[in-house]
Amino acid sequence: MRARGHSLGWAAALVLALPAAGCRCGTKEPAPARPLPAAEAGGERPAAGKAGVKVPLPPGWSAVMAADGSFQAGPPGTPVLRVDIRRGEGAARPSSEALAESAREQFSQFEISLDQEEDEENLALLRLTIAPKLPDGGVGMHAPVLLGAKRVGEDLFLCASLPGAGMEDVRLANEACREIQVQSAPR
Numbered sequence: 026m027r028a029r030g031h032s033l034g035w036a037a038a039l040v041l042a043l044p045a046a047g048c049r050c051g052t053k054e055p056a057p058a059r060p061l062p063a064a065e066a067g068g069e070r071p072a073a074g075k076a077g078v079k080v081p082l083p084p085g086w087s088a089v090m091a092a093d094g095s096f097q098a099g100p101p102g103t104p105v106l107r108v109d110i111r112r113g114e115g116a117a118r119p120s121s122e123a124l125a126e127s128a129r130e131q132f133s134q135f136e137i138s139l140d141q142e143e144d145e146e147n148l149a150l151l152r153l154t155i156a157p158k159l160p161d162g163g164v165g166m167h168a169p170v171l172l173g174a175k176r177v178g179e180d181l182f183l184c185a186s187l188p189g190a191g192m193e194d195v196r197l198a199n200e201a202c203r204e205i206q207v208q209s210a211p212r
Contacts, residue, residue, distance in 0.1 A: 078177075080108060081204045083197045097187070098201065105190035106171070106198035108205070109183045115176040121149040124172045128153060136164045141199075147176040150184075152199055169195040173202040180207075 080096060082088060088098040091107075099105035111117070119127075121144035128137060132155055141152040150173040156164040169192045173184035184202035186195045 078110070078180075079206050079208055080201055081206075082201055086197070099187070099190070099194060099198075103189070105187050105194040106201060107185050107187055108202070111181040111183065113179050114181040115147075115179045118147065118174045118176040118181055119149060120144055121151055124149055124151050124174065128170075128172060134158055140169070148203060149174045150199060150202065152195060171195045171198050171202070173199070175202060175205050177205060177207050 080088070080098065082098050085100060086098050087101050088096060089104065091097055094109075096108040096110075097104035097106065098108075121142045125139065125142060128151065132153075135155040135157050138154040139151065140154055141150065143150040151171070153170040153172070154167050155170055156167040159165055168188070169186065169190060171184060171186040171190075175182045175184070182202070182205050184198065184205075186198050190198065
């Protein structure tokens, strides 16, 4: 069962976190999603409708394209991963430290625990646990969060977990973001 207690607040914070790191993704309200074409029904699906871009998905996950062009994936009917593609912006990939600093700024009204920080040549990933600070000095319900950026060629892929994602969903989303790749066009 997924906790949805403060999803709207977390959604707003997630939407703001990556742009502050220079990512400019997710600045609009979530758009209605449409399923990917049946021809893309395998375990790997092209992200954002571009041939040759693959986001390997865990077994049982499905993917949709939101009207805003973002790729969203997760267990059927429950997207937990959002991927935005920034064509030609690969050189602007933020470091994990830039993502962490952005998270600290954007989640200032939350207790934050850094669970994983990874920074490789073309990949920056953060897994956090956040909980809203309450007026009485306590904290609210904890939630896992993924923020990531991957450079593939000249393109930048920005990954974020969506509100309501459980710990295992965030771990699987983390792996999907890590494995984004560009494949040669079919001949």
